[in-house]
Every structure is written in C-alpha cells, then in structure tokens.
Amino acid sequence: MHRRGRHAAGVAALVLLGGCTAPSPPAPAANGPAWRDCAFGRCTEVAVPVDPLAPDGRRITLAVAMRPASAPRAGAIFVHPGGPGVSGRERLASVDRSGLEAYDLIAWDPRGVGGSRPFACLDxxxxxxxxxxxxxxxxxxxxxxxxxxxxxxxxxxGAACRADAGDLVDHLDAATQAADLEALRARLTGEPLRFLGFSEGGRVGAAYAEAHGEQVAAMVLDSPPDVNPxxxxxxxxxxxxxxxxxxxxxxxxxxxxxxxxxxxxxxxxxxxxxxxxxxxxxxxxxxxxxxxxxxxxxxxxxxxxxxxxxxxxxxxxxxxxxxxxxxxxxxxxxxxxPxxxxxxxxxxxxxxxxxxxxxxxxxxxxxxxVGFPAPAAPLTVAGSAVRVPILVLASTGDPATPHAGSEALADDLATGVLITREGKGHGALGRGAACVDEAARAALTAGDSRFDVGPRRC
Structure with a gap:
C-alpha cells in the first residue's frame, strides 16, 4: 500500500565504489556541448536557469564530467554522488563500472558545489x-x-548564504535539481535516462521520476532517504x-x-x-x-x-x-x-x-x-509515470538513511523494488552483497523495460 502526499525531509552523506576505466570517444547528443579532456576524464558545461519556472531569467553553469564507455557504447548512466554539497565530478572516478563498461558514466557538480556556482555561507x-x-x-x-x-x-x-549566492539559495529543492538532471539528459545524450543515485541522490532521482517518469529507462537509488517525513x-x-x-x-x-x-x-x-x-x-x-x-x-x-x-x-x-x-x-x-x-x-x-x-x-x-522560503510544492512520488522497476538498495544497519526510510520510499514508488543488504554502514552497493550488486547492474544495463526483478535480501 503506497503512502501519499507528505513533505520531503532527510539528508545524508554518501558511499561510492572503486574502479577504473580506459577512455573511448563519447557520443553526445546532436548539437550538444563539446567535450574536452580534463582531470576528471572528459568535461563540459551546461547552462540552466536558476529558477526552472523562469527559463529566461538568470542562469548558472553546471560543471559536468564523463568517463566514456570502454566497450562498444550502449548508452549513458547519469550518476548523482549524494551529499548535498559533494562534487559529482570528483567522485566519478570512485564508481565501480564492472559490468557497465559499455556505458558512459556522467556526473555533475550539483548547483552550489564545485564548478557549479559554489557557496559556503560562513567561513x-x-x-x-x-x-x-x-x-x-x-x-x-x-x-x-x-x-x-x-x-x-x-x-x-542565512543572510551570509544569500549574500554569497543570491537567489540561488531559493532554488535548491529536489524538484529543481531534477530539472537540472533533465536538462543534462536532453542536452548531453537525448536518450532515455539511466540513473544511479547515492543517498541524497536518491531524493533527486525520486523527484525526477515524479516529474519526468516517461523518460526513465533505468533507475537505481542506493540508500536513499524517505521523501516523506x-x-x-x-x-x-x-x-x-x-x-x-x-x-x-x-x-x-x-x-x-x-x-x-x-x-x-x-x-x-x-x-x-x-x-x-x-x-x-x-x-x-x-x-x-x-x-x-x-x-x-x-x-x-x-x-x-x-x-x-x-x-x-x-x-x-x-x-x-x-x-x-x-x-x-x-x-x-x-x-x-517543512x-x-x-x-x-x-x-x-x-x-x-x-x-x-x-x-x-x-x-x-x-x-x-527559519526564514528560508517555503518549498514551492511538497515532494511526492504519487503520480510517477515510470514504467520500469526502480531499485531501492538499503542496508539493515545504515545509520544515516535507516532501512525503514528506504523501505518506505520503495513502497511509495509505484514500481519500487527493495533490495536489502544485511550489514552495517551507509550504502549498500559495492559492499560485498552479491544480490545487491547483481540486481543494480542488471537494472542499469537492461535493454528491455520488462526485465524481471523482485525484492531480494542477502
């Protein structure tokens, strides 16, 4: 039974995986930004409006990095590192791409971080x-x-944040972050979205599923917080x-x-x-x-x-x-x-x-x-148009995003499937639980939206 209509809450840090790859030429969308070599692999920038509801207003530039596919390319996987406040470009090299060699891995510095208009407020x-x-x-x-x-x-x-970042601090909600992800998808590949979100990235993924569910080809949320209280x-x-x-x-x-x-x-x-x-x-x-x-x-x-x-x-x-x-x-x-x-x-x-x-x-x-603007709308997942299973990975002993919250999110998502790791620590993927890793890779690389996956525990 799905729960409905409650406000978003919860933050967390992240656990990423280790790995390496060899470069191959990326395949950007037609008329997409030019990629160049950089310290993170291949880099580019994409401009987005500060307020998605005012597309002609002030814009900021999101810094993006890619680790190109090392096998014949089958697509791209967008990766959110968690946080908030964590650079996706810096964390990209830590993502284990075993079984994902045919996919470009793309990550970005979320707004307010790294190369995407950072701010610190106090110092x-x-x-x-x-x-x-x-x-x-x-x-x-x-x-x-x-x-x-x-x-x-x-x-x-709060005043220091506003002095440092202006009205950007009014547009950091999950729905706006999801709009950034959609802009990146459309501009960089134009392909249906394959998404891997860690911790806080799971909240962004859930918001994307709600707003742009028809674009989702695969989604794996590792140790996300519940989007409801x-x-x-x-x-x-x-x-x-x-x-x-x-x-x-x-x-x-x-x-x-x-x-x-x-x-x-x-x-x-x-x-x-x-x-x-x-x-x-x-x-x-x-x-x-x-x-x-x-x-x-x-x-x-x-x-x-x-x-x-x-x-x-x-x-x-x-x-x-x-x-x-x-x-x-x-x-x-x-x-x-709230x-x-x-x-x-x-x-x-x-x-x-x-x-x-x-x-x-x-x-x-x-x-x-206190004094920050109220959320424009509560984050829910009641109306998602996603047609593929959304995998929610969770550890029973996770201190930052407890298993019960991830379980609740999997229940709220119309196509949510809970994959449980028995163990301590924040994060489930790449921590020695075979059923978790196998399910995640199968979902991210599935070529057919009808792929079969059910709840697992190991």
Missing amino acids: GPDADAFLAHDLSLADAEADTPAWRRARAEAAAF PTAPQAAGFDAALARAGLAGRAAAVLARTASDPPAVGERALTRPLAAAGMVALTYAGDTTVLADALAAAEAGDGAPLLDAADGLAGRRPDGSYGPLLGTFRATTCADT WRDEASAVAAWREAATAAPTLGEALGPDLVC
Missing part, C-alpha cells in the same frame, strides 16, 4: 563559532542568552548505530563531559555539538573501531580525533576555511524541509532528543531553515 572563525555553540532544550524553553545568540547566529548564517528523526539512526556497537554509554559520558568541560584542541575546543558531529561522522563506514578509539582518546582528555572527524563532516579544511559542505548542505536541506519557524524547529529538535537520547539534543536544532 573561518565565524563558521567555527557557529558549529561549536552548545545548546540545550532548557535554553530554548527559557530563552537564555545562549539561545538568543543561537537565533542570531542562524539568521546571520521519516518515522523517526535521522539522529535515531546514529543512536542505533552506537547501540549496536555497544558504545552508547561511553558516547553519552563523553558528551556529558564535553558539555561541562570541553577539552582544548590547539586554539579550539571540543564542544558537545562538535563531539556529537564527530561521532556521527565515524558511524558512516560501519567499522566502529575508529569510533571506539576516538572515544577512548576523548575519555583520556584528547579531543583531537573527534574534532578531526567533525571537521571532515563539515568540510573544514586544514587551513581553517570551509568548502561547500557547510553552506550548500544546510541550504539544500532547508529547501525541502519547518520554517522557530517553534517548528524546536519541536523537531525535541522529537529528536526523545528518539535519540544519546545524540539528539547534542546535535542541536536546525534554526538555519
């Missing part, structure tokens, strides 16, 4: 202070000076990962210590939200040994390992500057987030603290979205 010490600021639910309830400071910092963050906040997935690893108690103790006495790390300090972000970052891969070591270091007074992990999650560079993960991640998240006022943000934070007693409060509220 340097201002960004450090924003991310380090610790809050409790009691601060929100009593409107303490700490809460008033957080409110002001969030407003400054999930049954539990994302923090609950990270809490569950800590519990599975037997580390929840130690994590809670470290967070309590950093709240009362943040250990110094050079000229900075490991505050509670930074410690929580570091724990989140170290749950992604599924190997909790590094997390356990970071907790042991923090227990001994060394906050550097957790702070390094938090910096990586936020896109902080060694010189103290920040990449697009900081601004683009938050602004893109806000684009489809809450737009402080009361809704606090209610969502309170729900997260209840569902995730270890990390929920420590990760803090999402006040940045």
